[in-house]
Amino acid sequence: PxxxxxxxxxxxxxxxxxxxxxxxxxxxxxxxxxxxxxxxxxxxxxxxxxxxxxxxxxxxxxxxxxxxxxxxxxxxxxxxxxxxxxxxxxxxxxxxxxxxxxxxxxxxxxxxxxxxxxxxxxxxxxxxxxxxxxxxxxxxxxxxxxxxxxxxxxxxxxxxxxxxxxxxxxxxxxxxxxxxxxxxxxxxxxxxxxxxxxxxxxxxxxxxxxxxxxxxxxEMPTDDGEIELVTSSVSSVPDDQLVATFTLPQELLSGIKDTLARDAARHAAPPLRCSSMLAAYSFIWSCYCRAQQEQNQTKTTYFLFAVDHRARLKPPVPATYFGNCINPAVAAARHDELAAAGTGGLFTAFMAIASALEEEVGERSHERWDGCIERARGAMKAGAMFVVGSPRFRVYDINFGFGRPAKVVAVSAAKTGTMPMADAPNGVAGIEVGVSFPAGGMEHFRHCFDDAMHAIGMQDVYL
Known part of the structure; x- marks a missing residue:
């Protein structure tokens, strides 16, 4: 080759x-x-x-x-x-x-x-x-x-x-x-x-x-003969595109969960089951929507994240199965509700994400898999944020004998709307999330991120 x-x-x-x-x-x-x-x-x-x-x-x-x-x-x-x-x-x-x-x-x-x-x-x-x-x-x-x-x-x-x-x-x-x-x-x-x-x-x-x-x-585009694979993700990235990562330490993730629990009680919702991953998803999605200069405030916006089905298939396949065994969960909510001031946007994001997860792992979820490409494509076309990576992959533990990585960057996810996710660097308990914007958009996202920290009373946690 x-x-x-x-x-x-x-x-x-x-x-x-x-x-x-x-x-x-x-x-x-x-x-x-x-x-x-x-x-x-x-x-x-x-x-x-x-x-x-x-x-x-x-x-x-x-x-x-x-x-x-x-x-x-x-x-x-x-x-x-x-x-x-x-x-x-x-x-x-x-x-x-x-x-x-x-x-x-x-x-x-x-x-x-x-x-x-x-x-x-x-x-x-x-x-x-x-x-x-x-x-x-x-x-x-x-x-x-x-x-x-x-x-x-x-x-x-x-x-x-x-x-x-x-x-x-x-x-x-x-x-x-x-x-x-x-x-x-x-x-x-x-x-x-x-x-x-x-x-x-x-x-x-x-x-x-x-x-x-x-x-x-x-459902895939076709052409004659064998296809050629796309060989790179970064060939068309704009010159001014930036990528940045934020560590969400365990203290912040706990603060997000506590805030969501209080909001659930206020809405008379049933007690929440909120993992650190869902807390991170919800926080960043709501920040991202605030940072978007969206003209149509009532449009439906989407959030896609992968669900691993190795342990969920019947019969289950081993955790070490080599290949693909993931399916997208698709959360949906109105843009203005996600971008709401205070903690309202965070709560809207969480409820939509929790519902999408339940739909994907529910008893008869596999019966909807025939339409998953269409659903994901429709969400991306309408405007979506999607997650790549997972803290479970422990990328900061990949040590070839000359130390842990100082930084791991999902370069292929350096596009506006993607959310790379990893374990926190330096052995810190928490989750690292990434965002990508042109220069002006990155500054605005940082401002929205800081506002969201204040809204949950965690402005002093982030160092």
Whole structure:
């Protein structure tokens, strides 16, 4: 396959090597059929994450040694996660897609240098923004030929940092699967005594009695022959687009839950079951709606978040199942009610999100799955915020032996309306959320965020 980089995006990037890393063991050819959970991601852009590591007392020579270690351990990890070295194709003599691996396949691995300091990229999680354009060259594009994984290791200015860019196509696996791979690769690299459990690579575990695969294929745009995958998410990001993250510490999340409980009592609503995730969703969605300069105040606006169904399928599939096993929950509410002053917007957001979750995990929810693409598409067209990532993926624990990441950025989510979510950095108890806006929009969001903190009496918590 042809190896492409984002080097054209920034002259500060110097590509030193563009090679391929193959599984360390010789493995037989293997076909992994797409399930209905997988096929609906075929037309979507890949997920692109950037891990930024600070290196203490390192220099150019040491960075190159670290990269050699990354390559050697990747080769071993790919023996367990061999489908990631393969490519998407139509199974011979059928109209069904599969992930196909054959001996000799491997993962594109680019080595580069970037004349930017790690501290200019790894901004703290207190809302300090960074330009998306400065991060984009550090995540690779997927090679042509329907590859599903590409990696890039970049030494940063003065050998003080290392950037690891990971681009993975969602059709190969969801966030639980991609981060399972990254945790395994890191454990091999750092010589961990206890390895993560191996992946369960068996698509027969996902039954499709309702014929959802064919229903989803009918709802996707078609062309003649095999499709080409979208190879990058960041090729069309505006120059002034910013991304910033905010840590919501446990104290703040508890304050949000207490506020919601008081509002529920005031509305004579039944007692709430509010997790930290739902508290974070509700808080950021209401802040986002306040920050939007919406002309039509009575329009319905939407919030999409993924629900993992591994434990909910009948029979359930293992937590280590490799592939996609998520479905979107779609919350809806009026814009003016979400943007209401005080804590009214927060309560509206929570009630809509809690209702959407109940609808997605309820007893007969799977009977609505045939319309999920249509519902999600309609929500996005009307105007929606959608979540990517999860604190459960523990991305800040991905340690290759040279420390925890100083910053993890979901670069592919650097678009207005997306909400990247992760565990809090530095081992802090809490949740990290991200937002992306053009410069003026980011300043306005920060103002709305501060107002929302005051409304729940938590203005002194956020440092």
């Amino acid at each position: 042809t190896i492409e980089t984002n080097m054209g995006a920034d002259s500060n990037l110097h590509v030193l090597d563009a090679g391929v890393v193959r599984p360390s063991d010789i493995l037989p050819a293997h076909s992994l059929p797409f399930t209905f959970f997988d096929v609906r991601w075929l037309r979507r852009p890949p997920v692109q994450r950037l891990f930024l590591y600070r290196l203490e007392h390192h220099h150019h020579h040491t960075v190159q040694q670290l990269i050699l270690g990354l390559k050697a351990s990747l080769s071993k990890a790919l023996t367990l996660f061999y489908p990631l070295a393969g490519h998407v194709r139509l199974a011979p003599n059928t109209n069904r897609y599969e992930l196909f691996y054959q001996p000799g396949d491997g993962v594109a691995f680019t080595v580069a240098e970037y004349d930017t300091d790690v501290d200019d990229l790894a901004r703290s999680s207190d809302g300090e923004p960074v330009q998306v354009a400065s991060l984009a060259p550090l995540v690779p594009t997927l090679p042509n030929g329907r590859a599903v994984l590409a990696l890039q290791a970049t030494g940063l200015l003065g050998g003080r940092g290392l950037a690891l860019g990971v681009t993975m196509h969602h059709s190969a696996g969801d966030g639980a699967s991609s981060t399972h791979f990254l945790h395994t690769w890191a454990a091999v690299c750092n010589g961990a005594v206890e390895m993560p459990p191996p992946p369960v690579i068996d698509r027969t575990l996902i039954a499709d009695p309702r014929g959802l695969y064919d229903i989803y294929c009918k």
